Amino acid sequence: MGTSYFLIVLFFVQYIRKTLGTKETHPHWDQILIYSRFTAIFLMCGPWVFDYDAAFGWFWHIFMLAFVGVIYTRYEFKSVRSLMMSVIPLIVIGVLGDVTSLVSKSFYDNYNEYFDMFKVFAIIWVVAMWYQNRRQQKQLAAERLQRLEEEKQNQLMQARKAELEVLVAERTNEITRQKEELVIALDHLKTTQGQLVQSEKMASLGELTAGIAHEIQNPLNFVNNFAEVNTELIQELKEEQEKGDPDHELVEEILRDLADNMEKMVYHGKRADSIVKGMLMHSRTGTGEKESVDVNALADEYMRLAYHGLRAKDKSFNATLEKDFDPEVIVARVMPQDFGRVLLNIFNNAFYAVSQRARQEGEEYRPTVWLSSKLENGTVEIRIKDNGTGIPDEVRAKIFEPFYTTKPTGQGTGLGLSLSYDIIHNGHGGRLEVESEQGSHTLFIVRIPVN
Incomplete structure (x- = not known):
């Protein structure tokens, strides 16, 4: 048993000193560990010198209990406490063996081999615990290195953070200055934009007024x-x-003619009144509220107004107007002023295109503009087609861009189709599409939900 204790003490002292670095961190305890090693050597050699094997066996037990107890109770050695506890089973088995030998030598001799087996298991347990502790120490060492590396990285990050804070402060000042400049530029841009939009609306109103x-x-x-x-x-x-x-028959005939003529006057008076109301509705600023409108009647109205508007500028211009409305009355909720502007803009473009082609081809060409409507799956589809000059492919991709126009200077701002696209897509949740073939035709398709 003394040999096992001796080897354990020598190995544990060396392991603890190396693992914990007691020579540098705890010199006082390092000296005690060295003395413990000398004590173990003395106890190992004592029986050979003094020939007291039994007494030295008990000295070994007391020494091991003191060795384990001191190291286990000290805070400095808390990382090897589990290693110290692994020796307790070996000490207990050794003490029980010696006590049994003193009390009943014959019993001890009969079961000595069991005590030896338990000692072997205890030693294996010590080795296993040492191996586990060693793994834990390596893991702790790795974690310490990782923490040191993290601290180093944190220090570098703090230094970098300080540099970045300076850069951010400088950049923030620059961005603030640029923001102030952009705010001023944006104010100017909004003012200019408002003027351009108003100019486009006034141009549209002028064309409408001529048609009216x-x-x-x-x-x-x-x-x-x-x-x-x-x-x-x-x-x-x-x-x-x-x-x-008096001739009563003649009087009755005159009265009938007067009544018929008055009815016709009332009819045409209401017709003129509706045209004036349409002009006023188009000219005033929209409230943004949707109203239930007869889409067919509205489209027909603006088609004729656009046509007569161009004829007011060019008395020689004539065109055929073809209409194909859905047989049912189509009532949709729209913003009448804005939706009317869209239709008027598309019709103006259509009549402009056919008038340009008429100038190019002469009397052989027959200018025609088609208008059709269809209600399908809760969506109103309005098609406006002309057999005018058409739109080239490279132009068709840009016609909805603000300020883009193919008309000569003074005849278009380039905002009409851009505003129309915004009114249909954003204002009515619909779609505005165009199909065209240069020199053949152009088709605008307006789709909006009924509700």
Whole structure:
């Protein structure tokens, strides 16, 4: 048993001194460990010198208990406590063996081999615990190195952070200055944008006004003509009544003509009134609220207004208007002013395209603009097609961009289709698409949900 104790003490002293570095960290305990090693050597050699094997066996037990107890209780050696505890089973077995030998030598001799087996298991347990402790120490060492490396990295990061804070402060000042400049530029841009949009609306209003002036002339002519006829009929009625014996059949006929003419005057008066209301609705700023509108009637109205607007500028211009509306009345919730601007802009472009082609090809060409509507799956689809000059492929990709126009200077701002695209997509949740073939036709498709 003394040999096992001796080897354990020598090995543990060396292991503890090396693992914990007691020579540098705890010199006092390092000296005690060295003395413990000398004590173990003395106890190992004592039986050979003094010939007291039994007494030295008990000295060994006391020494091992003191050795384990001191190291286990000291805070400085807390990392090897589990290693010290692994020796306790070996000490307990040794003490039990010696006590049994003293009390009953015959019993000890009969079961000595079991005590030896338990000692072997205890020693294996010590070795296993030492191996486990060694792994833990390596893991702790690795963790310490990792922490040192992390601390080093943290120091580098702190230094870098300080540099970055200086750079960020400088950059922030620069960005603040640039922001102030951009705010000023944005204010100017918004002012300019508002002026351009207003200019586009006024241009659209001017075209609409020209169409309305031409369109309203027809019902006014009817009203004036019927008013003159009624004046003549009233004069004839007075003359007939002044006769002593009036012709009652003639009087009734005159009265019927007067009633018919008045109905026609009322009809054409309401027609003129609706045109004026449409002009006022188009000219005023929209409230952004949607209203239920007869889409077919609205599209038909703006098609004629756009046509007569161009005719007001060019008396020689004529075109065929083809309409194919859905047989059912299509009522959709739209913003009338904005939606009307979209239709008017597309019709103006269509009539402009056919007028340009008419100038190029002469009398053999027949300018035509088609308007059709269809209601399908809760979506209104309006198609506006012309057989004008068409749009080249490279131009078609840009026509919805702000300020892009193919018209000569002074005839277009380049905002019409851009605003139309925004009104349909953002204002009505719909789609505005274009299909075209140069020299053949152009088709605009407007799709909006009914509700």
